[in-house]
Amino acid sequence: MSEILSIHHVTVHLEQNRxxxxxxSDISITVQKGEIFGIVGESxxxxxxxxxxxxxxxxxxxxxxxxxxxxxGQSMLKKSKHQLQKMRGKEISMIFQNPxxxxxxxxxxxxxxxxxxxxxxxxxxxxxxxxxxxxxxxxGLPRAEQLFYDYPHQLSGGMQQRVMIAIAIACQPKFLIADxxxxxxxxxxxxxxxxxxxxxxxxxxxxxxxxSHDLGVMGDxxxxxxxxxxxxxxxxxxxxxxxxxxxxxxxxxxxxxxxxPDKKGNPLYSIPGNVPSLQERMGGCPFASRCxxxxxxxxxxxxxxxxxxxxxxxxxxxxxxxxxxxxYAKSFS
Amino acid sequence: MDxxxxxxxxxxxxxxxxxxxxxxxxxxxxxxPANIILGVEATPAQVEELxxxxxxxxxxxxxxxxxxxxxxxxxFGESLRFSEPVLSLIHERMGVTFSLAFMAIVITIxxxxxxxxxxxxxxxxxxxxxxxxxxxxxxxxxxxWMGIILIMIFGLMLHLISVGGYVPWSENPLRAFKALxxxxxxxxxxxIAILVRYLRTTMIxxxxxxxxxxxxxxxxxxxxxxxxxxxKNALIPVITIAGLNFGAILAGSLVIEQVYALPGFGRMLITxxxxxxxxxxxxxxxxxxxxAITVNLLVDISYRYLDPxxxxx
Numbered sequence: 001m002s003e004i005l006s007i008h009h010v011t012v013h014l015e016q017n018r019x020x021x022x023x024x025s026d027i028s029i030t031v032q033k034g035e036i037f038g039i040v041g042e043s044x045x046x047x048x049x050x051x052x053x054x055x056x057x058x059x060x061x062x063x064x065x066x067x068x069x070x071x072x073g074q075s076m077l078k079k080s081k082h083q084l085q086k087m088r089g090k091e092i093s094m095i096f097q098n099p100x101x102x103x104x105x106x107x108x109x110x111x112x113x114x115x116x117x118x119x120x121x122x123x124x125x126x127x128x129x130x131x132x133x134x135x136x137x138x139x140g141l142p143r144a145e146q147l148f149y150d151y152p153h154q155l156s157g158g159m160q161q162r163v164m165i166a167i168a169i170a171c172q173p174k175f176l177i178a179d180x181x182x183x184x185x186x187x188x189x190x191x192x193x194x195x196x197x198x199x200x201x202x203x204x205x206x207x208x209x210x211x212s213h214d215l216g217v218m219g220d221x222x223x224x225x226x227x228x229x230x231x232x233x234x235x236x237x238x239x240x241x242x243x244x245x246x247x248x249x250x251x252x253x254x255x256x257x258x259x260x261p262d263k264k265g266n267p268l269y270s271i272p273g274n275v276p277s278l279q280e281r282m283g284g285c286p287f288a289s290r291c292x293x294x295x296x297x298x299x300x301x302x303x304x305x306x307x308x309x310x311x312x313x314x315x316x317x318x319x320x321x322x323x324x325x326x327x328y329a330k331s332f333s
Numbered sequence: 334m335d336x337x338x339x340x341x342x343x344x345x346x347x348x349x350x351x352x353x354x355x356x357x358x359x360x361x362x363x364x365x366p367a368n369i370i371l372g373v374e375a376t377p378a379q380v381e382e383l384x385x386x387x388x389x390x391x392x393x394x395x396x397x398x399x400x401x402x403x404x405x406x407x408x409f410g411e412s413l414r415f416s417e418p419v420l421s422l423i424h425e426r427m428g429v430t431f432s433l434a435f436m437a438i439v440i441t442i443x444x445x446x447x448x449x450x451x452x453x454x455x456x457x458x459x460x461x462x463x464x465x466x467x468x469x470x471x472x473x474x475x476x477x478w479m480g481i482i483l484i485m486i487f488g489l490m491l492h493l494i495s496v497g498g499y500v501p502w503s504e505n506p507l508r509a510f511k512a513l514x515x516x517x518x519x520x521x522x523x524x525i526a527i528l529v530r531y532l533r534t535t536m537i538x539x540x541x542x543x544x545x546x547x548x549x550x551x552x553x554x555x556x557x558x559x560x561x562x563x564x565k566n567a568l569i570p571v572i573t574i575a576g577l578n579f580g581a582i583l584a585g586s587l588v589i590e591q592v593y594a595l596p597g598f599g600r601m602l603i604t605x606x607x608x609x610x611x612x613x614x615x616x617x618x619x620x621x622x623x624x625a626i627t628v629n630l631l632v633d634i635s636y637r638y639l640d641p642x643x644x645x646x
Binding site: 052055057085086087088089090093094096098101102103104105106107108115116119120151153164167 | 542543544546547548549550551552553554557561562565566569639640641642
């Protein structure tokens with residue numbers, strides 16, 4: 001396997017009232033060709049900012065202030081506006097959270113698919129329409145020929161998301177960023193859409209960066225997972241490592257809060273408190289204020305990502321002390 | 334029911350209400366037309382004779398039915414003052430007023446849409462500020478005054494237009510165009526100011542929508558995103574304002590005709606009101622109403638093209 005995307009020590013700042021707020025700090029991720037890489041974390045921890053910055057689609061006020069993003073070995077940050085434009089949709093595509101608002105309400109479904117094809121290939125409208133219909137069929141849209149002339153609001157949420165996926169894969173990109181692709185959908189549709197993404201990966205060997213707040217979804221989908229908290233990566237490892245041996249208290253908390261059959265009858269665990277806002281973030285471990293294990297040191301100095309096993313990194317002072325079990329700590333809270 | 338049919342029926346109903354109101358308005362305002370036509374020295378017998386001739390002795394309902402039958406075939410009767418059919422009087426003057434209004438609309442559209450797009454695209458930058466100052470001035474200055482200023486600058490100082498040199502389109506289209514260009518511009522300026530500000534706001538609003546990010550992620554050019562994706566959505570509310578303002582454009586042309594001494598509706602309407610020439614006034618008002626309602630109907634129908642959601646309603 002070879003690297004397709006590598007994010008090197010990326011820090012993103014937000015300029016607000018002449019203050020520089022840190023949105024992402026020192027993020028490093030390497031995605032291998034053909035894998036499904038998951039980024040998980042609560043709302044507001046910077047997952048979307050990270051995925052949007054790959055194609056420079058983050059809000060204008062946010063800027064990558066240090067680090068680099070390499071796609072197939074080339075820096076995305078050094079690319080000109082025009083070069084980036086050519087890559088968007090062709091090399092790297094995106095699927096967004098809310099299909100209803102992510103599709104243009106006043107253009108037909110067909111137009112919105114044809115448009116991306118014609119933006120990257122010099123072909124006639126008729127040829128592009130043929131490709132669009134094929135893609136629509138591939139993503140499981142029924143009666144593609146009629147649907148081609150429909151407007152987004154005439155479709156159900158699941159069908160709208162299939163249209164979004166059709167747009168995203170129309171130019172057969174190597175890399176697909178799916179930012180909470182199923183959050184706005186109900187559970188049965190969620191499963192169908194995830195299944196579709198897996199199929200796309202299998203058929204076209206597309207690398208997928210999957211972003212979700214739902215660790216349960218991640219387990220079925222991903223090869224590797226990075227856990228993000230308050231703009232930092234707190235744990236990264238293979239899906240098996242994350243599920244079988246979660247080492248960061250935050251990851252453990254997320255695991256605890258997945259509803260599973262064996263927890264039936266007991267109240268579902270939830271991590272107390274909220275993700276700190278950008279203004280509230282302080283030095284030390286970002287999770288310290290919500291952590292059961294936190295000691296003075298956690299509030300003053302920042303733990304670094306350290307290897308606990310092969311390909312499994314955790315940033316927690318306690319990760320090395322295996323005797324401190326999560327259950328044990330919880331009994332004190 | 335079909336959307337267009339539904340809108341047409343409701344427009345016809347509106348028109349009917351206007352016809353009734355126009356008729357009633359003239360019966361309510363004081364002043365007997367027969368008295369005014371004959372002057373203060375007329376004998377009661379003479380007045381009665383003329384009232385009979387004009388049908389003023391009939392009941393209100395009979396008068397209305399008589400008039401309404403005429404309106405249906407665009408026969409508004411005869412002008413009391415000019416003793417000519419109202420329709421032919423309207424026909425003579427209509428050309429000026431409607432070409433003025435039409436030119437004002439064309440100028441408004443062709444100037445305000447690009448300016449609105451530029452202002453939104455360069456939000457907060459120099460061009461936006463410049464356009465914003467321009468629209469402030471355009472809004473603050475009444476169009477008749479703007480008309481006078483334009484005559485002063487382009488007519489008297491630069492000699493680009495001949496003041497009062499209107500000839501009908503059929504005689505000399507170029508001269509007609511030149512004579513109407515500046516009054517139409519004077520009418521258009523406040524409209525442009527309103528629409529630019531409105532379009533700027535809706536464009537900026539639309540630019541923050543998720544679908545714009547999707548369009549960017551597809552690798553589309555900025556100009557495509559702006560013109561194909563954003564503009565179409567931003568125009569929907571703007572068209573409403575433009576349609577509602579059509580009345581203001583017509584009213585503006587009535588006033589501007591006075592400033593530029595153009596032989597249009599404006600002066601005839603004002604003298605006709607003074608003369609209590611009610612068939613003429615009624616005819617003109619109904620004619621203006623027909624045009625205004627038609628424009629609004631066209632606006633409603635154009636929504637269908639712009640906003641696909643309307644098709645379902």
